[in-house]
Amino acid sequence: MLYMDYAATSPLYEEVIQTIAEVMRTHYGNPSSIHRLGVEAEKLVQTAKGVIATAIGVSANEIICTSGGTESNNLAIKGVAYGYQHRGKHLITTQVEHASVKEVFAQLAQEGFRVTYLPVSSTGRVQLEDLRAAICEDTTLVSIMYVNNEMGAIQPIQEIGQLLMAYPKIIFHVDAIQGIVKLPLQPKAWGIDLCSASAHKFRGPKGAGFLYRRAGINLQPLLAGGGQEYGVRSGTENVPLIVGMAKALRMSMDNQMDKMAHSYRLRQRLVSGIAAMPELVVTGAHQDHEAAPHIVHFIFAGMKAEVVVHALEQKGVYISTRSACTSGESEPSEVMLALGASREMAMSGLRVSFSADHQEQEIEQFISALQNVVRDLAPLRNQPVVRKEKRV
Amino acid sequence: MKPDCLILRFGEMMLKGKNRKKFEHSVMIQIRMVFSSFPDVRYIPEFGRVYVVLGDTDYVLAAKALERVFGLASWSPAYHADMELAAIQRAALGIMEALPKRPATFKVTARRVNKQFPHDSQEINHLVGGYVLQAMPGLQVDVRSPEVELRVEIREDRVLLYCDVIEGIGGFPSGTSGKALLMLSGGIDSPVAGWMAMRKGLTLEAIHFHSYPYTSERAKEKVISLAHQLAGYTDVLKLHLVSFTDVQTSIHQAYKDDLLVTLIRRAMYRIAERIAEREGLGALVTGESLGQVASQTLPSLHAIGQVVSLPLLQPLMMMDKQEIIGVAEKIGTFPISILPYEDCCSLFLPPSPSTNPNLRLVEKLEESMEFLQALIDKAVLETETIEIVHGQLKQESIAHLF
Numbered sequence: 001m002l003y004m005d006y007a008a009t010s011p012l013y014e015e016v017i018q019t020i021a022e023v024m025r026t027h028y029g030n031p032s033s034i035h036r037l038g039v040e041a042e043k044l045v046q047t048a049k050g051v052i053a054t055a056i057g058v059s060a061n062e063i064i065c066t067s068g069g070t071e072s073n074n075l076a077i078k079g080v081a082y083g084y085q086h087r088g089k090h091l092i093t094t095q096v097e098h099a100s101v102k103e104v105f106a107q108l109a110q111e112g113f114r115v116t117y118l119p120v121s122s123t124g125r126v127q128l129e130d131l132r133a134a135i136c137e138d139t140t141l142v143s144i145m146y147v148n149n150e151m152g153a154i155q156p157i158q159e160i161g162q163l164l165m166a167y168p169k170i171i172f173h174v175d176a177i178q179g180i181v182k183l184p185l186q187p188k189a190w191g192i193d194l195c196s197a198s199a200h201k202f203r204g205p206k207g208a209g210f211l212y213r214r215a216g217i218n219l220q221p222l223l224a225g226g227g228q229e230y231g232v233r234s235g236t237e238n239v240p241l242i243v244g245m246a247k248a249l250r251m252s253m254d255n256q257m258d259k260m261a262h263s264y265r266l267r268q269r270l271v272s273g274i275a276a277m278p279e280l281v282v283t284g285a286h287q288d289h290e291a292a293p294h295i296v297h298f299i300f301a302g303m304k305a306e307v308v309v310h311a312l313e314q315k316g317v318y319i320s321t322r323s324a325c326t327s328g329e330s331e332p333s334e335v336m337l338a339l340g341a342s343r344e345m346a347m348s349g350l351r352v353s354f355s356a357d358h359q360e361q362e363i364e365q366f367i368s369a370l371q372n373v374v375r376d377l378a379p380l381r382n383q384p385v386v387r388k389e390k391r392v
Numbered sequence: 393m394k395p396d397c398l399i400l401r402f403g404e405m406m407l408k409g410k411n412r413k414k415f416e417h418s419v420m421i422q423i424r425m426v427f428s429s430f431p432d433v434r435y436i437p438e439f440g441r442v443y444v445v446l447g448d449t450d451y452v453l454a455a456k457a458l459e460r461v462f463g464l465a466s467w468s469p470a471y472h473a474d475m476e477l478a479a480i481q482r483a484a485l486g487i488m489e490a491l492p493k494r495p496a497t498f499k500v501t502a503r504r505v506n507k508q509f510p511h512d513s514q515e516i517n518h519l520v521g522g523y524v525l526q527a528m529p530g531l532q533v534d535v536r537s538p539e540v541e542l543r544v545e546i547r548e549d550r551v552l553l554y555c556d557v558i559e560g561i562g563g564f565p566s567g568t569s570g571k572a573l574l575m576l577s578g579g580i581d582s583p584v585a586g587w588m589a590m591r592k593g594l595t596l597e598a599i600h601f602h603s604y605p606y607t608s609e610r611a612k613e614k615v616i617s618l619a620h621q622l623a624g625y626t627d628v629l630k631l632h633l634v635s636f637t638d639v640q641t642s643i644h645q646a647y648k649d650d651l652l653v654t655l656i657r658r659a660m661y662r663i664a665e666r667i668a669e670r671e672g673l674g675a676l677v678t679g680e681s682l683g684q685v686a687s688q689t690l691p692s693l694h695a696i697g698q699v700v701s702l703p704l705l706q707p708l709m710m711m712d713k714q715e716i717i718g719v720a721e722k723i724g725t726f727p728i729s730i731l732p733y734e735d736c737c738s739l740f741l742p743p744s745p746s747t748n749p750n751l752r753l754v755e756k757l758e759e760s761m762e763f764l765q766a767l768i769d770k771a772v773l774e775t776e777t778i779e780i781v782h783g784q785l786k787q788e789s790i791a792h793l794f
Binding site for chain 1: 608609
């Protein structure tokens with residue numbers, strides 16, 4: 001089996017599984033209890049936050065543990081929109097956000113907030129001039145993802161943070177769910193106020209994530225209750241998964257730069273292997289600084305993406321059509337449409353995603369499996385696309 | 393422009409005559425300790441100062457680390473230039489242009505150690521100053537009180553330029569003044585007293601009194617975190633945890649009136665002194681501040697301090713609460729201190745503790761408490777000692793989970 005759908009989710013480190021099991025078995029106290037078992041559990045949570053904070057260069061009390069990326073994004077965006085609505089009701093995001101951001105803004109728009117959706121270039125990047133032009137007197141929030149979950153495009157987060165430093169009243173949220181670990185991330189230095197992450201994208205457990213909240217930012221809580229997590233996220237802490245998340249993050253971050261370089265080498269090999277097949281087109285950015293190291297997106301024109309996924313699956317190879325969270329629908333990819341792709345192209349996007357733990361030979365294995373699938377499927381392609389090309 | 397070198401200057405200890413060598417050695421140990429996570433730094437010691445070449449080390453982190461070096465009078469971020477005039481001029485201009493706020497006046501002060509360099513210091517002042525003036529219109533030279541003094545040091549093998557002189561935390565190098573025992577509660581004051589004692593070169597151990605089940609496990613954890621924070625300045629700190637329940641409850645059973653606090657604190661001081669003597673520590677350090685609470689009036693201080701013969705060092709005595717809080721914030725103990733868990737001092741408080749305890753009466757009360765001596769002996773005997781290593785707050789029992 002060759003699993004290459006790491007952007008959807010990733011297998012847990014064995015050590016993380018052991019840690020979670022041990023915490024479940026031994027440290028079952030409620031962190032809010034005043035007795036020893038409670039104190040131990042609380043200490044585990046605190047230590048975990050310390051580990052997470054160290055990994056991204058922030059303070060432990062700036063980490064809010066959540067149930068995952070979706071909750072982190074919801075908490076960040078709604079927390080700011082509601083918490084700062086006395087300042088204004090204008091929000092800025094992009095056209096290519098993940099559903100857990102996009103749908104939140106759709107909800108807020110229905111409630112009377114004004115939302116500006118920034119366009120992206122053909123490589124998927126937001127332009128700073130567009131952002132600058134979109135900022136109004138009453139803008140309270142800018143929310144921009146670090147790495148696009150579908151195409152792997154890297155947004156110029158550092159430059160955006162720099163630009164926003166001139167607007168101290170605007171809060172900057174970054175959905176770093178696909179970017180953390182894979183790329184450098186320094187919320188403090190880059191002027192990021194809120195930053196979402198999800199454990200299962202870096203070989204931790206599902207059901208755990210965190211939100212970095214810069215000290216001084218007030219979020220209106222989504223959940224009312226016992227006042228855990230500084231009152232921002234009530235509910236008994238999920239101690240085993242929080243500890244597991246911290247360990248997975250720590251392990252993933254070891255030798256981060258070496259891993260990044262290795263991933264980029266794998267990516268290059270993958271891109272050139274795909275590009276060598278005339279039926280396929282690699283999409284998005286081609287330069288390393290614009291494309292995440294672990295995602296390759298390509299199009300098999302005239303072929304429904306789903307078919308390719310299943311054909312590869314028969315050979316024991318697992319990849320995705322765009323993002324796992326939306327790929328159940330047979331609608332064209334909105335991200336690809338935003339990048340200027342045709343409707344047909346946007347129906348045939350495929351995503352390969354891997355980790356730094358993969359090796360060259362696995363990439364070779366993938367390419368040869370893909371070659372076979374493409375050879376088998378090429379004669380069955382839809383003709384309209386081919387005709388269209390002829391007309392050009 | 394990122395500085396590539398730090399010039400560190402030693403302070404008060406330079407007055408120490410024959411001990412200077414020893415002091416410099418101690419401060420170097422401290423500097424190496426705070427920089428131990430930066431493998432790239434190189435040290436060039438000189439009389440009264442040391443040059444730290446940063447290499448690939450992050451300047452901001454290095455600057456932050458210097459907040460933990462006692463005996464550091466001042467320091468400067470500095471820039472290297474090649475041993476030729478044009479390079480010096482370019483570096484000088486770069487530094488001036490990178491200043492956060494553009495000054496109206498400046499001067500150049502050159503010092504030439506390397507006499508091979510073709511220009512003497514007067515000429516360098518003119519040549520470098522003139523070059524900067526030409527490139528930055530509006531800037532003027534003021535040799536008497538310039539806003540910025542740009543120093544150029546032509547050393548034997550390198551040229552250094554700098555203009556900032558930043559105050560260090562001062563004091564004496566770690567461990568050059570002997571050893572003392574800090575009475576550490578969970579409050580705001582005692583960790584600050586501890587830090588100030590450390591800054592004066594004392595090696596500290598700490599003692600904390602807990603009263604299970606009247607105080608919680610969390611109160612103890614809080615003290616451990618405070619001790620850990622202090623250990624950041626020395627790497628290691630020994631913490632003696634005294635189970636004070638029996639002493640406290642027995643006194644309380646025998647006497648409940650307005651001298652209770654005095655009696656309890658006398659018992660604490662006695663235990664602390666015994667531990668200090670056992671561990672070979674030459675003084676007690678406490679966080680008392682004059683007039684702050686009933687036990688910190690002059691008569692109370694007298695009645696309580698009576699029971700020990702070791703020097704009582706109380707650095708906060710004349711400080712205002714706001715000043716103390718300011719230091720607590722600077723050394724990072726404040727957010728820990730304000731956690732809500734009670735320590736044993738706030739237990740069994742009489743409704744109105746005496747601000748003017750009668751020493752005779754106190755002594756008489758103690759005489760009537762025949763159990764006291766035995767309980768104090770027992771508390772000393774059963775004291776638990778833990779060693780707190782900075783950066784290892786994680787308990788061994790859970791460390792493997794991370």
